[in-house]
Amino acid sequence: MALEHAILVSLLEKPGSGYELARRFDRSIGYFWTATHQQIYRVLKRMETDGLLAVREVAQQGRPDKKEYSVADPGRAALSDWLHEPIEPESLRHDLAVKIRGAAFDDPAALVREVERHRRAHGDRLARYLAGEQRDFTGPEAPAPLDAGQELQHVVLRGGIAYERMTIAWLDDVLATVHRLAAPRPRA
Amino acid sequence: MALEHAILVSLLEKPGSGYELARRFDRSIGYFWTATHQQIYRVLKRMETDGLLAVREVAQQGRPDKKEYSVADPGRAALSDWLHEPIEPESLRHDLAVKIRGAAFDDPAALVREVERHRRAHGDRLARYLAGEQRDFTGPEAPAPLDAGQELQHVVLRGGIAYERMTIAWLDDVLATVHRLAAPRPRA
DNA sequence: CTTGTCTATGCAACAAGGTGCATAGAAGGA
DNA sequence: TCCTTCTATGCACCTTGTTGCATAGACAAG
Structure with missing residues (x-):
């Protein structure tokens, strides 16, 4: 646990x-x-x-x-x-990916709305993380030389930032893919 | 569920x-x-x-x-x-991040070993994903024009690939940070 | 002929996590 | 005075997930 x-x-x-x-x-x-x-x-x-x-x-x-x-x-x-003691490398549990594959059997418009919602949520999170990074680690208010504990907290936060950036880019890829699938044959 | x-x-x-x-x-x-x-x-x-x-x-x-x-x-x-129906944007559960912050209160060498282990595991996963992408989507054996279901499966796989790449880069960042913390004052 | 491996299905017990609800002190506003 | 909000703690129930174990057919190796 x-x-x-x-x-x-x-x-x-x-x-x-x-x-x-x-x-x-x-x-x-x-x-x-x-x-x-x-x-x-x-x-x-x-x-x-x-x-x-x-x-x-x-x-x-x-x-x-x-x-x-x-x-x-x-x-x-x-x-x-x-x-x-060693722990298992974690695995993802991403409901949204289930929905994306499920969209092949249902209305893609519902998927687009959902992906856009998630994109906004991850954008908000990224903004929060970046503000926290400024405040605690890189901004003028932050302690000048960080101690070891703060450096480790910072690298964990950088991981969170990288995750959100990656996720946002991927969600854009998903939207582009869905639109590409809908667009090519508007009068098929 | x-x-x-x-x-x-x-x-x-x-x-x-x-x-x-x-x-x-x-x-x-x-x-x-x-x-x-x-x-x-x-x-x-x-x-x-x-x-x-x-x-x-x-x-x-x-x-x-x-x-x-x-x-x-x-x-x-x-x-x-x-x-x-809308679902909550997922949140991470990353045990390794707990260990990284915990390393401030314990032996950093144990953390390095663990991070290197995870880095290898994620490298292996990335290789598996890339091989699967070749086989099913981008290689010469793959079906020439992908249907909608396959395109959606592919974009989900691209998400997995992006996640592994991001994670590997982050783990390198973690290793560099830990080494930087250990190196500057070898005879302090 | 025994052992091990792969396919195939399942139960029992337990650990972990989530939802809903309940309580209560203090402050502030209608 | 009543209502709401914030701080602060907690129980009960239910769902989900994990671990360990058990069974069994088919085949291959020794």
């Missing part, structure tokens, strides 16, 4: 509550992993029971109290074990 | 048994979706019970009999419904 390890890494970078983790999973961690708050709370509880995490009740003013989690020694050890 | 729809598309392209589907999921469908034979058999059974598929017992010589599945009218309708 890599969610556990993603949480360990995130809490090593900075301790925080389940709620805060959920927001990180909507932002930087979200470049390569997604999780809902229910999932996160459930796993946090189990990890605490297992002794991987330490909890601290934190009273706040102007908002409800929170539980701040941090990594305990057994958690660090568990992460280290995982980092040293 | 997109596995159901992936099976519908695959059976529309060509009827076949669970075993054959499992092999397709190791090949062309595997460009964008993976599934084990247990999953496939389970879903096939349910889809047949639901009336989406028709089965035909086929006796074979030299090997066990098989059940050949094909898409029934309600299956075609179910696929069409799904093709017309």
Whole structure:
């Protein structure tokens, strides 16, 4: 279960509550992993029971109290074990590709609308990633010499940016292909 | 559940048994979706019970009999419904990215070994995809004018190729970054 | 004649993930 | 005062996916 390890890494970078983790999973961690708050709370509880995490009740003013989690020694050890064991290279799960091949048996116009929607969504994501890169790594506000942790975060973000650029180019290829298939014989 | 729809598309392209589907999921469908034979058999059974598929017992010589599945009218309708309803743009789940950020808290040498392993695996996949492209779409053995279904299969394969190329370039970026972090101060 | 491999199908148990719903403190606006 | 929004945590249920195991026909090698 890599969610556990993603949480360990995130809490090593900075301790925080389940709620805060959920927001990180909507932002930087979200470049390569997604999780809902229910999932996160459930796993946090189990990890605490297992002794991987330490909890601290934190009273706040102007908002409800929170539980701040941090990594305990057994958690660090568990992460280290995982980092040293090989994992399978991941495989894609791309619903849209199923739809594209399915369009051969159905209305291509519906596919075009869907692909255009996805293209916009990936364009938005790319813009968000680029803004985050400016803010945290390459802009004038960013820390001048990045430390090792920040360099590694940056290279992961560059991966997200490359993925979005590649996906956008591919979706353009898909649109061009579908149009090419529709156009050549308008009065066949 | 997109596995159901992936099976519908695959059976529309060509009827076949669970075993054959499992092999397709190791090949062309595997460009964008993976599934084990247990999953496939389970879903096939349910889809047949639901009336989406028709089965035909086929006796074979030299090997066990098989059940050949094909898409029934309600299956075609179910696929069409799904093709017309919007789906969420997918998000990545990349364990390796967790490891990369985790390397800030552990031995970078282990990360290098792992990244090199993944780089090789993606290189192998790219070679397989390119060979398949030659064989089915661009080579001299390929059908001269591709029909719409083949054009769509090709554009999906181009997506897989673009993904592997992007990933390989990114993994090189990761290796360069890790080496840069290790090199500058060998006697600090 | 036994062993191994390929084809072919399947069950049982478990792990992981997603959806819907519920609760509750604090702040701000209608 | 009521309603909404944001912060904050959590349960119950259901679907999906994975792992391990089991069976069995046909063939080839030893």
